[in-house]
Amino acid sequence: MNNMKPETGAFFPRDREMHPPAYTPWYKTSVLRSPQRALLSLEGTKSEITGPVFGHNMLNEFDNDLIANYAKPGESPIGQRILVHGRVVDERGRGVAGALVEFWQANAGGRYRHKKDTYLAPLDPNFGGVGRTIADEDGYYWFKTIKPGPYPWPNGVNDWRPAHIHFSIFGHGFAQRLITQMYFEGDPLIWICPIVKTIPDKEAIERLIAPLDMNATMPHDMRAYKFDIVLRGRRSTLFENRKEGN
Amino acid sequence: MVQPLNYLKESPSQTAGPYVHIGCMPNFTGISGIYEKDLGSGPLVNDKTRGERITIKGRVIDGSGTPLKDAMVEIWQADANGLYSSPSETRGRADPNFLGWGRCPADMDTGEYVFETIKPGRVPFTDGRLMAPHITIWIVARGINLGLHTRMYFADEAEANADDPVLARVEHKVRVPTLIAVRDGDAYRFDIHLQGENETVFFDI
Numbered sequence: 001m002n003n004m005k006p007e008t009g010a011f012f013p014r015d016r017e018m019h020p021p022a023y024t025p026w027y028k029t030s031v032l033r034s035p036q037r038a039l040l041s042l043e044g045t046k047s048e049i050t051g052p053v054f055g056h057n058m059l060n061e062f063d064n065d066l067i068a069n070y071a072k073p074g075e076s077p078i079g080q081r082i083l084v085h086g087r088v089v090d091e092r093g094r095g096v097a098g099a100l101v102e103f104w105q106a107n108a109g110g111r112y113r114h115k116k117d118t119y120l121a122p123l124d125p126n127f128g129g130v131g132r133t134i135a136d137e138d139g140y141y142w143f144k145t146i147k148p149g150p151y152p153w154p155n156g157v158n159d160w161r162p163a164h165i166h167f168s169i170f171g172h173g174f175a176q177r178l179i180t181q182m183y184f185e186g187d188p189l190i191w192i193c194p195i196v197k198t199i200p201d202k203e204a205i206e207r208l209i210a211p212l213d214m215n216a217t218m219p220h221d222m223r224a225y226k227f228d229i230v231l232r233g234r235r236s237t238l239f240e241n242r243k244e245g246n
Numbered sequence: 247m248v249q250p251l252n253y254l255k256e257s258p259s260q261t262a263g264p265y266v267h268i269g270c271m272p273n274f275t276g277i278s279g280i281y282e283k284d285l286g287s288g289p290l291v292n293d294k295t296r297g298e299r300i301t302i303k304g305r306v307i308d309g310s311g312t313p314l315k316d317a318m319v320e321i322w323q324a325d326a327n328g329l330y331s332s333p334s335e336t337r338g339r340a341d342p343n344f345l346g347w348g349r350c351p352a353d354m355d356t357g358e359y360v361f362e363t364i365k366p367g368r369v370p371f372t373d374g375r376l377m378a379p380h381i382t383i384w385i386v387a388r389g390i391n392l393g394l395h396t397r398m399y400f401a402d403e404a405e406a407n408a409d410d411p412v413l414a415r416v417e418h419k420v421r422v423p424t425l426i427a428v429r430d431g432d433a434y435r436f437d438i439h440l441q442g443e444n445e446t447v448f449f450d451i
Contacts, residue, residue, distance in 0.1 A: 006333040010372075011254075014450065019259050020391035027261075028375040029389030033440050039450040045380050046369050047397075048451045050332035051322065052347035060281070069280050088327060091254045102285075104269025114265045114275055116316075126278055130272045166262065166269055173334060174322045175451050177393060179386050181260040195261060200392045204258045230257045 009235035010044030011175045012087045012091055027194045043166055044175060049234070051174040056134050063132050064143035065157035066105075070128030079108025079128035081148035082223035084182070084210065087139040089167060091233030095139025099231070100170040102132040102144065110151030110161075119151055144222065149188055162189035162196065171231040182227045185214045259393065262386040264316050271318070271351050286320065286349030289362035290399035294343040297326030297364030302398065305357040306385055309441030313357025317387035319438075320349045321361055321398075323380075328367030352387075360433075365400070371411040378406035378413070385438060395449045398436045399426045421447050 022034035042048070067076055088099040095132040106112045106129060109121035113129050126144060135141045150160050164181045171177075183190050190196055190209065197206050207230070218225035268276040271284040291299060302321075305313040310398050329340040331347075340346070346366075350359040368376040381398045399407050407413055407426065416422050424446045427434035438446045 004308070006336065008334050015256065016392075016450070022391060024391060027389070027391070030261075030391060031389075032312075033314070033389035034309075034386065034391075035445055035448050036441055037421075037445050037447075039448050042412060042415070043372055044451065045372055045377065046330060046335070047322070047377075047380070048395075050330035050334045052331065052345055053333060054285075058285075059449060063280070070277075087259055089254065091256060092253075093254055102269050104265065107259075110267045112268060113277055114268055116264060128272070128277050130268050130277060130280055132269075132285075166260075166266070168262070168270060170267075172332075174382055174384070175395075177320070177384055178257065178259060179262045179266075179393060180257050181263075198260070199258045201258075201302075204255070207255070207257060208260070209311045224260070229252045232256050233253065 003039075007172060007234055007236070008049065010049055011173060011232045011234045014232060018199075018201055018204050020200070024194075024198040027198050028103065044173075048175040049173045051170065051172055051176065053098055053172070054134060059132070059134060066127065066131045066143065066145035067131065068144075069131060071126035071150045075126050077124045077146050079124075081144070083142060083144055083216060083222050083224040084146050084165065084216065084227055085140070085142035085213075085216060086172070086210075086226050086228040088135045088141060088229045088231065089139050090231050092170070095137070096135060096171050096231055097139060099135040099139060099141070100132065101135060101141050101229070102168040103165050104130045105145065105148040105165040106151055108146050108149050110149035120148070121151070142158060147184070153195055159194060160189055162187045162193050167229065169229055169231065174236070176231045178227070178231060181208060183209045184225060185209055218236065220224070249351075258307070259391060261388060261391055262318060264388040266316070266386065267351055268383050270349065274351050284349070286347060290344065290346070290348045291362060291364055292343050295364060296341050297345070300363060300365050302361045302363065302381070302427065303358055304436040304438060305359070306352060306387065306438045306440065313352070314387050315352055315354050315357045317352040317357070317359070317385060318349065319359045320347065320384045321363070321438055322347050322382040322384070323363065324366040324369050326367050330369075345362050349427045360439070368406065372385060375409070375411050376406070378403050378410040382425070383438070390440075394440070395451050396438065396446055397425055397449070398434075400434065401426050401428045416447055
């Protein structure tokens, strides 16, 4: 962690018109899994503004390298080698130091290493599809992986998920807890996906689409995509005088 | 025109999907050799943790009464003295043998989740009044577009529950019992109903 004073303010209210609503019947599973009553609003008590922090000592050497962390010695998974990198910041633009970022995905053919995935595309014996990392003092994170393939799913008769990587992020407070998905620039499946379209706002969807980043691309090795993640901001309390201002 | 506020907007949520286990509980789904153990799995306590040992179990149930077999449940709670193990905790140092956070997948056959933990101490509300002992719960799953926050209170804390400032906010008192875990043998049972007649109270926190 860094040496800044702990932050003790409440989080900004969540903009629930930007997030997907619970009931989105075109994403069929949401129909029986969506609460029908209104949420009860609660300003941040200690129970919400606090949250667990995780130390770098929990990480293994290859936790952020999906090309290496499941491969047999001397082998590597098949597919497009990519670097995914970016910053975890809050709504004030401040890096969220020490944020734990977990990610998971299908292989290059769109097959997940999961007993419930029965898609006929084969598993890759050198690809697990899971990784994690902890953001540095500026909120910066990165990992290496194989670009996932699209895959079909039983929703509509011919629905295909766009290529995507799932992200689970811990900020500094439990109220910041977020799970989302990253999509890839230029994928035409994005705009016809029922799960993407649970988000009511085109501009909000665009914030989940990672652009190709040629500046971070490593010549003759791997291309790069940049994906910044924004967690909720929080109020400063009167006792938190910061040299950079509030 | 006025100056722009220049705040960023939170990244929109998306469902955790049916394969959340791969990323958050890989050993549970048979992906071994990457992490020694799944993060947040196993007891929240060790031999030195202070406080009364308790077991919490329950299911997440959909609008047809069917338990979810692909949900992921996380809990966050104070230690036995009501202190959180967090940099944002300013009232004192929490029990060094208690992180206060745990994660459990619903059982793939029964849908049940289980946590071995301690009963939390009381924590003050924003105005200083003490809240009743409670555990904060976060639920994600396929079909849930944005993680759901709720709280679990304890049926054997009737007096504290009666004074709890958050439970007092529940306008329809008939819904308060949806937030209270009941004794079930050696454990507290807390079933979470996503929808319908006994719908659990969920919070915008």
